[in-house]
Amino acid sequence: MRNLLKTTWLVPVFLFLLSSGHAQGDFVPNYDESKIPPYALPDPLQRTDGSVIKSTSDWEKRKKEIFEYFQREVYGISPVWDGKMEVREISKNESAIGGTAIRQELKLTLSREGRSLDMFVLLYLPKSAKASPVFLGLNFYGNHTVTDDKDILVTGAWIRNNETYHSENNRASEKGRGLRKDAWPVEEIIGRGYGVATLYYGELDPDFDDGFKNGVHALYPQQRDSSSWGSIAGWAWGLSRMMDYLETHAGVDKKKVAVLGHSRLGKAALWAGALDERFAMVISNNSGCGGAALSRRKFGETVGRINTAFPHWFADRFKSYNDRENELLVDQHQLIALMAPRPVYIASGVEDTWADPKGEFLGGLEASPVYGLFGKEGMPVSEMPAVDQPVMGTIGYHVRSGGHGLTRYDWKQYLEFADKHWGK
Ligand code: GCU
Numbered sequence: 001m002r003n004l005l006k007t008t009w010l011v012p013v014f015l016f017l018l019s020s021g022h023a024q025g026d027f028v029p030n031y032d033e034s035k036i037p038p039y040a041l042p043d044p045l046q047r048t049d050g051s052v053i054k055s056t057s058d059w060e061k062r063k064k065e066i067f068e069y070f071q072r073e074v075y076g077i078s079p080v081w082d083g084k085m086e087v088r089e090i091s092k093n094e095s096a097i098g099g100t101a102i103r104q105e106l107k108l109t110l111s112r113e114g115r116s117l118d119m120f121v122l123l124y125l126p127k128s129a130k131a132s133p134v135f136l137g138l139n140f141y142g143n144h145t146v147t148d149d150k151d152i153l154v155t156g157a158w159i160r161n162n163e164t165y166h167s168e169n170n171r172a173s174e175k176g177r178g179l180r181k182d183a184w185p186v187e188e189i190i191g192r193g194y195g196v197a198t199l200y201y202g203e204l205d206p207d208f209d210d211g212f213k214n215g216v217h218a219l220y221p222q223q224r225d226s227s228s229w230g231s232i233a234g235w236a237w238g239l240s241r242m243m244d245y246l247e248t249h250a251g252v253d254k255k256k257v258a259v260l261g262h263s264r265l266g267k268a269a270l271w272a273g274a275l276d277e278r279f280a281m282v283i284s285n286n287s288g289c290g291g292a293a294l295s296r297r298k299f300g301e302t303v304g305r306i307n308t309a310f311p312h313w314f315a316d317r318f319k320s321y322n323d324r325e326n327e328l329l330v331d332q333h334q335l336i337a338l339m340a341p342r343p344v345y346i347a348s349g350v351e352d353t354w355a356d357p358k359g360e361f362l363g364g365l366e367a368s369p370v371y372g373l374f375g376k377e378g379m380p381v382s383e384m385p386a387v388d389q390p391v392m393g394t395i396g397y398h399v400r401s402g403g404h405g406l407t408r409y410d411w412k413q414y415l416e417f418a419d420k421h422w423g424k
Contacts, residue, residue, distance in 0.1 A: 027305050030298060031353050039296035042330055044337045044370050059340075059373055066334045067274060073328065074290075075271050076229035076315030078237045079220045083112030087245060090120075091151060094127075101126055101190045105143070105153060108245055112219045119203050120155050121242060122146065124186050125195040125251045133194050133256030133422055135283075135414070136242060138201035138235055138265045139184070141165040141176055146198055147186055148178035158206040158214075183262070183406040192415050197246060201265060204238035205231045209312040226316040232290070233275075233315075235268035240276045247278070256280055256422050260414065262406040263355075264313070267291040274338040281421065282344045283414055285406050288355025290314065292346045292363040294332055295325045299356040332359075333366035336395070340367070341374035343421045345396035347410050350387050351403035358384055364395045371395065392417055 030036070044066065045053040053062045071077050086109045096103035101124045108119040122143040126132050139145065144152045145165060154174055159167045166175035189196050201207070205215030212224060216234045229237070239259055247254045258281035261269030266287030273282030284292045289301035290313065304322035307314060321328050336344055346364045348357035361384045368378025371394050380393035388409075390398035396417045400409050 029300050036297050044334050069330050072227045074318050075233040077227050078229040078233045097190050115219050121199050123197045126190050131253040133253050135258050135260050136197045137260040139198045142172040142200045145176045145180040146184040157203045185411050201235050205234035230314045232268050232313050236272035239272040243278050282339050285347045286355050286404050293356040293359035294362050297359045300354040332363045336367035337370040340370040341376050343394050345417050348399040349403045350399050357399050364397050
C-alpha cells in the first residue's frame with residue numbers, strides 16, 4: 001500500500017504528458033543538428049517518371065501527383081461535399097468593438113442523408129461600405145474564449161477538459177470567456193481593415209481517437225480504409241465549409257480570405273490551403289511535424305511520435321512511414337509548394353524546438369523553386385533569419401522569441417504580410 005501511495009501521484013503527471021503529446025515512452029527527441037540523419041529531399045520540380053517541370057502547365061500535372069500522394073498517404077482522402085448547409089443568424093451586433101465592427105454569430109447546420117452537424121461561427125467585420133478581406137481560423141477552446149464580449153454563446157460542444165480554460169466534464173464554461181483573447185487581437189485586426197471568422201475546432205471533429213464516429217466523419221459513415229480522412233483533414237474540410245458560407249456574405253471579399261492556424265490547427269490550415277484554392281493566403285503558425293517542418297530531419301517531434309501520440313490525426317497509412325521518413329515520396333516542402341503561387345506565411349518560435357523551427361524555415365525555402373516557376377520570389381532569403389527579423393517574399397517567414405503560441409507579434413506580421421500582398 002505504501003508503495004502504491006508513493007507512485008499514485010505519477011498518474012496525473014503521466015496523463016498530462018500524454019494529453020500534451022510530449023509523453024516520451026521510448027522516444028527520445030533529437031535536438032542536436034549534428035545528429036540529423038542524412039537525407040535527400042524529393043524534388044518538387046521532378047515528376048516520379050523522372051521528367052523535369054519547366055512550365056506552370058507542367059506544374060499542374062506535378063501538383064496533382066503531389067496532392068494525391070499527400071491525400072492518400074498522409075492526411076487521408078476527404079469526401080466531396082454533397083450535402084446541404086442551412087445558415088441561421090443567432091446574434092448580430094451592429095456596433096461591436098466601440099462601434100467599429102459588425103459582429104455576427106451564425107449557426108451553420110450541415111446535413112446529409114439524415115445526419116447533421118452544427119458549426120457555430122463567430123464573425124467580426126469592419127463597418128465599411130466595401131467588402132473586407134478576412135482571416136479565417138479555428139480556435140482551440142470555443143468562440144467565447146476569443147473575446148471578452150459577454151454575448152458570445154458558450155456552446156455545448158464536446159471540449160477537452162482543461163483547468164486553465166475552465167472546461168469540465170468535457171464541456172466549456174462561462175469562466176473561460178476571453179481567456180484566449182491574446183491569440184485573437186480582434187480590435188487590432190478590425191482597426192487594420194480586416195475581418196476575422198472563427199469556429200471551435202472540436203465542433204468539426206472532437207480531438208480524440210473515437211474510431212471516427214463523431215464530428216464531420218459521422219456525416220460520411222461509409223466504410224473506412226487506410227486512406228480515409230483523419231482529424232486534420234476533417235478540420236481542413238470544415239474550413240472549406242466555412243468558406244462556402246463566407247463566399248455568400250456581402251461583407252466579405254471572397255478573393256481575399258486568408259486561412260490561418262496554430263500548431264495542430266496550423267497543420268490543418270496548410271492542408272486546407274492545399275485542398276481548397278479559394279483560400280487566397282495560407283498562414284501556418286508553429287505547425288511543426290505534419291505541418292511546415294521537414295519530416296526527414298527527425299528533429300523534435302517525428303512521424304512515428306506524432307502517429308503514436310495522435311493516432312487519429314492522419315490517414316492510417318501514414319503510420320507505415322513511422323521511422324521510415326525517407327520512404328515517403330514527399331516531404332512537407334511539397335505541401336507548401338501546393339499553395340503556389342498564393343502567398344503563404346510560416347512562423348516559428350525559437351524555443352519551440354518540438355516543432356523544429358529550422359525544419360519549418362527549410363520547408364518554405366525548399367518550396368521556393370515552384371514559386372520561381374510562376375515568376376515569384378518564394379522565400380526571399382536562403383539562410384534562416386535571426387530571431388524577430390521577419391522576411392516577406394511570396395513566402396513569408398519569421399522565428400520569434402519565445403515558445404509555442406499564437407501571439408500579437410505573430411499577428412502583427414500577418415497583418416503586414418496581408419497589406420503587402422493585398423495592396424493596402
Ligand atoms: C502537440 C503535438 C504537436 C501539435 C501540438 C499542438 O505538441 O505533438 O504536433 O502541433 O500538440 O497542437 O499544440
